[in-house]
Amino acid sequence: MALTTIPARHGKALRLRRNQAVKLVNVHGTQVVDCWAWNAADMHEHMSMEATRVWNQRLNPEVGDSFVTNFRNPILTLVEDTSPGVHDTFMAACDCQRYARLGVTEYHRNCLDNMYEAVRDLGLEPAQPILASFNVFMNIAVQADGRTLATKPTVTRPGDYITLKAEMDCVVAFSACPQDIVSIQGQGDNTPKDAAFEVLDSGFPDLPPSSTWVPVTKGPQG
Numbered sequence: 425m426a427l428t429t430i431p432a433r434h435g436k437a438l439r440l441r442r443n444q445a446v447k448l449v450n451v452h453g454t455q456v457v458d459c460w461a462w463n464a465a466d467m468h469e470h471m472s473m474e475a476t477r478v479w480n481q482r483l484n485p486e487v488g489d490s491f492v493t494n495f496r497n498p499i500l501t502l503v504e505d506t507s508p509g510v511h512d513t514f515m516a517a518c519d520c521q522r523y524a525r526l527g528v529t530e531y532h533r534n535c536l537d538n539m540y541e542a543v544r545d546l547g548l549e550p551a552q553p554i555l556a557s558f559n560v561f562m563n564i565a566v567q568a569d570g571r572t573l574a575t576k577p578t579v580t581r582p583g584d585y586i587t588l589k590a591e592m593d594c595v596v597a598f599s600a601c602p603q604d605i606v607s608i609q610g611q612g613d614n615t616p617k618d619a620a621f622e623v624l625d626s627g628f629p630d631l632p633p634s635s636t637w638v639p640v641t642k643g644p645q646g
């Protein structure tokens with residue numbers, strides 16, 4: 425299948441069958457792309473960043489890590505990543521209220537509206553607004569004090585990509601983030617740019633879904 429463009433400041437959604445994958449390409453190397461996913465059979469079940477952090481015990485996913493839903497089922501697994509691996513699971517997707525707080529007085533395109541537009545283009549309806557997106561290529565650094573975050577420009581290169589394998593039949597939405605006020609879009613002038621994706625039937629690492637983390641229990645001897 426050919427690459428589909430995610431136009432700058434806009435969203436695109438797609439359907440994946442279980443064991444298909446989607447390759448998300450940072451065409452210009454500077455663009456943050458917000459990502460959501462839903463169980464195709466039940467739009468109330470969606471990819472959850474908070475449940476995923478519990479599952480993997482990691483701030484950000486690495487190759488081999490799965491994303492899980494609000495019902496704690498694996499939905500996507502990161503099977504390839506040619507980027508430096510800097511992504512974000514913390515920051516809320518941008519929305520109208522965020523731009524208003526940033527001082528924007530007119531309508532500003534935003535990731536949350538892009539998500540709704542993209543999913544509705546498939547004839548589906550998200551069950552609720554989801555601010556907790558997987559922010560692919562976004563550079564949010566934990567500072568040395570272990571608690572403070574720093575919002576930084578992307579560190580990706582043109583053509584860097586990640587591949588997400590579907591663990592269930594699902595719907596995936598991407599938004600080429602329209603953020604042009606907070607400097608997140610790579611080095612330079614912070615201009616939002618196109619990204620692209622490709623649905624794959626094969627040709628990607630066939631990694632199994634990751635297992636949930638469980639604490640090591642101490643035996644009677646300690």
Ligand SMILES: [Zn+2]
Nearest residue numbers: 518535601602
């Ligand atoms: Zn955004």
